[in-house]
Amino acid sequence: MLDLNFEISYCYRKYVTVAYVMINCELGAEETIMEKLREIEQVKEVFGTIGTHDMMVKLEAENFEKIREIASRSIQKIEKIRTISTLIKKDQ
Numbered sequence: 774m775l776d777l778n779f780e781i782s783y784c785y786r787k788y789v790t791v792a793y794v795m796i797n798c799e800l801g802a803e804e805t806i807m808e809k810l811r812e813i814e815q816v817k818e819v820f821g822t823i824g825t826h827d828m829m830v831k832l833e834a835e836n837f838e839k840i841r842e843i844a845s846r847s848i849q850k851i852e853k854i855r856t857i858s859t860l861i862k863k864d865q
Contacts, residue, residue: 791862792840795826802853
């Protein structure tokens with residue numbers, strides 16, 4: 774018997790580009806920024822980090838160009854974000 778949920782999920786994931794954006798922001802702005810990030814449709818996870826960066830965001834989009842657009846036009850322009858660094862997940 775064919776499992777349609779599996780087939781749809783597999784087809785969807787096959788064409789999705791995944792990226793992680795590391796963010797540095799102004800002290801005390803973390804919660805406000807996280808709220809704004811969650812409003813972006815392609816943001817799948819947002820969490821604070823300890824170390825070199827203040828937070829990390831997982832993005833899923835149709836392709837590399839869409840990831841680049843979200844990072845530069847949506848995320849980078851959020852008030853009180855200082856720097857971002859984006860890593861694109863390699864396809865297996």
